Amino acid sequence: MRNIFKKLKIFTAIIDAFRNEPETIAYPREPLVLPKGHRGNILMLNPEQCSGCGLCVRDCPANALELIKDTRTKFRLDYYPARCAYCGQCVESCRNQAISHANNLADPTSNPDGSVIVLKDTLEKENEKDS
Numbered sequence: 566m567r568n569i570f571k572k573l574k575i576f577t578a579i580i581d582a583f584r585n586e587p588e589t590i591a592y593p594r595e596p597l598v599l600p601k602g603h604r605g606n607i608l609m610l611n612p613e614q615c616s617g618c619g620l621c622v623r624d625c626p627a628n629a630l631e632l633i634k635d636t637r638t639k640f641r642l643d644y645y646p647a648r649c650a651y652c653g654q655c656v657e658s659c660r661n662q663a664i665s666h667a668n669n670l671a672d673p674t675s676n677p678d679g680s681v682i683v684l685k686d687t688l689e690k691e692n693e694k695d696s
């Protein structure tokens with residue numbers, strides 16, 4: 566009798582699997598649809614909102630952000646995704662809501678320090694103007 570119940574349970578599970586939506590997605594062939602507040606993906610910046618204050622850099626526990634600052638308006642914000650712990654502290658720290666988790670994953674690399682994303686660069690532009 567127990568065996569019949571077991572088999573019935575498996576049978577209903579198979580029927581459910583056909584009826585319900587798949588629980589996995591074919592990423593990267595299909596886009597990721599992440600729940601609100603999800604952490605763990607590469608960071609992106611809204612450059613218009615970034616003032617170069619450096620709070621995100623100060624609070625990053627993994628040394629994954631770097632700010633090279635010349636003056637108040639001349640700065641470059643670099644991001645090292647392979648160093649990033651994806652903790653979301655920088656997102657919390659930013660008072661301008663300039664930094665957030667994007668909807669894609671970081672590319673794999675064997676050189677964590679060589680993988681760098683320039684999030685904002687006003688150094689070059691300003692230097693061009695100066696010359």
Ligand code: SF4
Nearest residue numbers: 625649650652653655
């Ligand atoms: S998510 Fe965490 S580890 Fe990654 S850059 Fe932000 S503060 Fe640093």
Ligand code: SF4
Nearest residue numbers: 615616618619621659
């Ligand atoms: S991302 Fe936010 S916290 Fe980081 S430098 Fe820009 S404004 Fe400041």
